[in-house]
Amino acid sequence: MVKENCGVVGIFSLSGTNVIPMVIDALRALQHRGQEAWGIAIPNKPPLKRLGLVSDASSEFKTITKEYASPSVIGHVRYSTMGRSTLENAQPLKVKDLCIAHNGTIANVQELSNLVGGCSFTPQTSSDTLVAAQRLVALISENGNMVKALSVLKNEMVGSYCFTFITDDNSVYAARDPKGFRPMVLGYKEIDNTYIVASESSALSAVGAEMQRNVDPGELIRLSKNGMETERFSDEPTHAHCSFEFTYFAHPSSNMEGTNIYVARKNIGKFLARKFPIKDADLVIPVPDSARPAALGYAQELGVPFDEGLLKDRYSKKGPLRSFIEPHQSDRIEINRWIIPIKEIIDGQHVIVIDDSLVRGTSSKAIIKALRRAGAKKISMVITYPPIKFPCYAGIDFPSKEELATFSDGKEMTLEETTEMVRQSIGADFLGYNDADNLAAAIGIPKDSMCFTCSTGNYDSLGITPEFRSRIEMKGE
Numbered sequence: 228m229v230k231e232n233c234g235v236v237g238i239f240s241l242s243g244t245n246v247i248p249m250v251i252d253a254l255r256a257l258q259h260r261g262q263e264a265w266g267i268a269i270p271n272k273p274p275l276k277r278l279g280l281v282s283d284a285s286s287e288f289k290t291i292t293k294e295y296a297s298p299s300v301i302g303h304v305r306y307s308t309m310g311r312s313t314l315e316n317a318q319p320l321k322v323k324d325l326c327i328a329h330n331g332t333i334a335n336v337q338e339l340s341n342l343v344g345g346c347s348f349t350p351q352t353s354s355d356t357l358v359a360a361q362r363l364v365a366l367i368s369e370n371g372n373m374v375k376a377l378s379v380l381k382n383e384m385v386g387s388y389c390f391t392f393i394t395d396d397n398s399v400y401a402a403r404d405p406k407g408f409r410p411m412v413l414g415y416k417e418i419d420n421t422y423i424v425a426s427e428s429s430a431l432s433a434v435g436a437e438m439q440r441n442v443d444p445g446e447l448i449r450l451s452k453n454g455m456e457t458e459r460f461s462d463e464p465t466h467a468h469c470s471f472e473f474t475y476f477a478h479p480s481s482n483m484e485g486t487n488i489y490v491a492r493k494n495i496g497k498f499l500a501r502k503f504p505i506k507d508a509d510l511v512i513p514v515p516d517s518a519r520p521a522a523l524g525y526a527q528e529l530g531v532p533f534d535e536g537l538l539k540d541r542y543s544k545k546g547p548l549r550s551f552i553e554p555h556q557s558d559r560i561e562i563n564r565w566i567i568p569i570k571e572i573i574d575g576q577h578v579i580v581i582d583d584s585l586v587r588g589t590s591s592k593a594i595i596k597a598l599r600r601a602g603a604k605k606i607s608m609v610i611t612y613p614p615i616k617f618p619c620y621a622g623i624d625f626p627s628k629e630e631l632a633t634f635s636d637g638k639e640m641t642l643e644e645t646t647e648m649v650r651q652s653i654g655a656d657f658l659g660y661n662d663a664d665n666l667a668a669a670i671g672i673p674k675d676s677m678c679f680t681c682s683t684g685n686y687d688s689l690g691i692t693p694e695f696r697s698r699i700e701m702k703g704e
C-alpha cells in the first residue's frame with residue numbers, strides 16, 4: 228500500500244483567469260511538506276505529474292501554463308509515509324471523472340479495499356488514496372452527491388485526510404477529516420475573483436490571496452461557477468490537530484487554528500526555558516532550520532546569548548532539504564553531513580542545542596559529534612517535542628517502533644529511563660524533552676483538541692488499536 232502525507236491545493240477563478248501559474252507558486256510554497264513528487268489536475272485531462280521539486284521543472288512552466296490553461300485546478304506535493312517514491316505513486320490520481328489529491332493516511336485501507344472489490348494489491352503498487360477515491364466515486368453514484376458520499380465514507384474510513392478534488396464538470400472540492408488531524412485553509416484573491424484552498428496559509432500568501440479562515444474539520448467546500456459553497460459531512464465535537472505540525476512540519480509563516488507557527492515556536496522555546504532553566508550555559512543554538520524560532524524564544528527567556536552555531540550548506544545537493552522527511556536513510560545521512568558547525572562560535576562553550584524533535588536520533592547523533600569536533604565544552608540538548616515512542620497512522624512518517632530512538636524492545640521504561648537511554652545513544656551531556664501540557668500551553672490550543680498519539684500511544688482519536696508493522700511491511704522497501 229502507498230500512503231501519503233503531503234500538501235494539497237485547490238483553486239477556482241470566477242473571473243476565468245488561467246490559474247496554472249498560481250498553482251505552481253502555491254505548490255512551491257508547500258514544498259516543505261513533500262519533496263519527492265508533485266502534480267496538478269484540471270478537468271477532462273489526465274493529471275500532470277513530475278518527480279522531484281516543483282522548481283526542478285521550471286524550464287517546463289511556460290509549456291505547462293499553456294497546455295493546461297484552466298480557471299480551475301488541484302495540485303499536490305508528495306512525501307510518502309508508505310510506498311516507494313515513483314511517478315506512479317505521485318498525485319493527483321484520476322478515477323472516472325474525479326481527480327483527487329490527499330494529505331494524510333487512511334489507516335484501514337485493506338478493509339476499505341474490500342468495499343471496492345479489490346484486496347490483492349501489493350505495498351509497491353497500491354495507494355490508500357486510490358482506494359478512497361474509488362469508494363468515493365461509487366458512493367457518489369449511489370447517493371447522488373459529494374456530501375452524502377462523504378458522510379458515508381467517513382464512517383467506513385479510518386485515518387486522517389485533507390482532500391482536494393476536481394471533477395470533469397468543473398467543480399473543485401475540499402474536504403477535511405472530522406478530527407482535523409491535518410491542516411487546511413481557505414483564501415480569496417480579490418483581484419482575480421479567485422478562491423483557493425490549501426494545506427497551509429503559506430500557499431495563500433505565495434499567490435497574493437488573503438486567508439479567510441481554517442477549513443473546519445468535517446467541512447466540505449465546493450468551488451464552482453456558483454462561487455464558494457459549504458456543507459458539513461460530519462459534526463465531531465472533539466478535534467485532534469496534529470501537534471507535530473506546530474513544532475516541525477508546518478511553514479513558520481503559516482497560520483493554523485488561529486496561531487501563527489513562528490510565534491507558536493518562539494513561545495514553545497520560552498516555555499521550555501522555564502521547564503529547563505540551564506543557567507550555566509554560554510549560548511543557545513538552533514538545529515537549522517525549524518528549531519530556530521524556539522531557540523530564540525528559549526535564549527530570550529533565559530537571558531543567554533542566541534547564536535548560529537550550525538549552518539546548513541545551502542549550495543550542496545541536499546543541503547536545503549529537510550532530513551526528517553527524506554525517505555531513505557542514506558539521504559538523511561547526506562543531509563546531516565551538510566550541517567556545518569562554526570568552530571569560532573562553539574569552541575570551549577557550553578552550548579544548549581534546541582531541536583524540534585528527536586525521531587530516529589540519526590540527526591542528533593551526527594550534530595553532537597560535529598559540535599564535539601568543533602570544541603564544545605558541554606552539550607545540553609533540549610527538544611521541543613515530547614519523546615516519540617509510537618508510530619503515526621495519521622500521516623507522518625514514523626512507521627515502525629524499532630526505528631525510533633526511544634525503542635525499548637518491550638521493556639517498560641519511565642520517562643527518566645527513556646531520556647537517559649536516548650541521551651547516552653546520541654552522546655549529549657544533558658537531554659531534556661518537552662511535555663504535552665507545556666507544549667499545548669505554549670501553542671495556545673487546548674491539549675484535548677490536539678493529537679499527541681506518537682508520544683502517548685493512545686490511538687482513541689483515530690479509533691484504532693494498531694498492529695505495529697515493520698517498515699518493510701509498510702513501505703515495501
Ligand code: SF4
Nearest residue numbers: 469619621623678681
Ligand atoms: S501521531 Fe503524532 S505525528 Fe501523527 S498526527 Fe498525531 S501528533 Fe501528529
